[in-house]
Amino acid sequence: MAIEILPLTKEDIPSAVACIQKAFADDPYFHWVFNNKSGFNIHRNAASLAAHFLYGLSCNEPIFVAKYTTNTPRDKIPTDSPVVGVCWWYSPQPPSEPVPWSVWAQDWILSFRQLYNNIRFGGRGGLNVRRYWLWKARQQETHDRVWTDPRGYYFCNVIAVDSSMRGMGLGRKLVEVVSQQADREGMPCYLESSKGFPNLIIYEKLGFEMVSEIECVDGKDKCKLYCMIRQPKIKA
Numbered sequence: 001m002a003i004e005i006l007p008l009t010k011e012d013i014p015s016a017v018a019c020i021q022k023a024f025a026d027d028p029y030f031h032w033v034f035n036n037k038s039g040f041n042i043h044r045n046a047a048s049l050a051a052h053f054l055y056g057l058s059c060n061e062p063i064f065v066a067k068y069t070t071n072t073p074r075d076k077i078p079t080d081s082p083v084v085g086v087c088w089w090y091s092p093q094p095p096s097e098p099v100p101w102s103v104w105a106q107d108w109i110l111s112f113r114q115l116y117n118n119i120r121f122g123g124r125g126g127l128n129v130r131r132y133w134l135w136k137a138r139q140q141e142t143h144d145r146v147w148t149d150p151r152g153y154y155f156c157n158v159i160a161v162d163s164s165m166r167g168m169g170l171g172r173k174l175v176e177v178v179s180q181q182a183d184r185e186g187m188p189c190y191l192e193s194s195k196g197f198p199n200l201i202i203y204e205k206l207g208f209e210m211v212s213e214i215e216c217v218d219g220k221d222k223c224k225l226y227c228m229i230r231q232p233k234i235k236a
């Protein structure tokens with residue numbers, strides 16, 4: 001298969017955004033936080049994801065893509081985009097240490113980009129802002145409870161493989177770029193998934209164990225996220 005795993009570049013961003021949007025179209029958290037279907041603006045959502053990717057690149061976060069090699073003829077690419085998998089991590093940040101000034105500056109740049117997107121698209125593209133902050137609060141409570149390692153965790157923020165390429169080992173390859181680095185450093189990894197089946201089985205095969213659940217309740221609508229930790233295989 002003419003696919004390689006490489007660090008994300010700026011040029012990959014539109015294709016990586018498309019890959020995530022497609023893979024998360026049936027994601028329970030996505031449906032809970034964008035609950036007003038008629039208000040969903042896919043272009044506003046793409047702009048937001050692109051802003052987050054630029055943030056990740058500027059902060060040197062470990063973000064990897066699975067993509068067709070550049071010499072693959074376009075007509076041999078069965079998907080409509082060269083990126084067929086994305087794995088987007090945040091590096092460990094010890095909670096006792098202040099956020100580096102460079103990350104702090106990028107936080108502000110991201111806020112300004114999102115403000116610009118709000119103006120350009122006339123709003124947040126259907127994001128239920130109240131639910132978003134509700135999730136953020138529950139997530140923070142859970143991290144405070146289960147992130148017991150003072151050195152922090154490699155946080156797998158997003159992983160997506162194109163549906164036509166699943167079950168072929170790409171997800172494992174994408175995760176292992178960072179989980180093997182974590183093993184060498186003796187560091188733990190963490191992820192959250194709102195899709196229980198088959199993701200929990202898949203992540204267990206990749207060395208993760210369930211540690212908690214995050215339940216976000218808004219009236220009659222609930223969203224549950226499964227929190228999993230992977231301890232390092234070889235201690236540093």
Ligand SMILES: CC(C)(COP(=O)(O)OP(=O)(O)OC[C@H]1O[C@@H](n2cnc3c(N)ncnc32)[C@H](O)[C@@H]1OP(=O)(O)O)[C@@H](O)C(=O)NCCC(=O)NCCS
Binds near residue numbers: 199
């Ligand atoms: C989760 C996801 C990234 C996995 O990617 P993938 O390329 O299909 O995974 P792999 O083929 O590398 O499989 C990894 C392991 O899980 C196993 N596996 C894959 N699909 C499985 C399934 N449906 N049931 C049981 N096991 C499965 C594989 O056999 C493999 O184990 P092994 O290496 O020990 O044989 C992919 O399913 C996906 O993009 N899902 C939609 C988006 C999503 O839910 N993202 C996660 C939100 S946190």
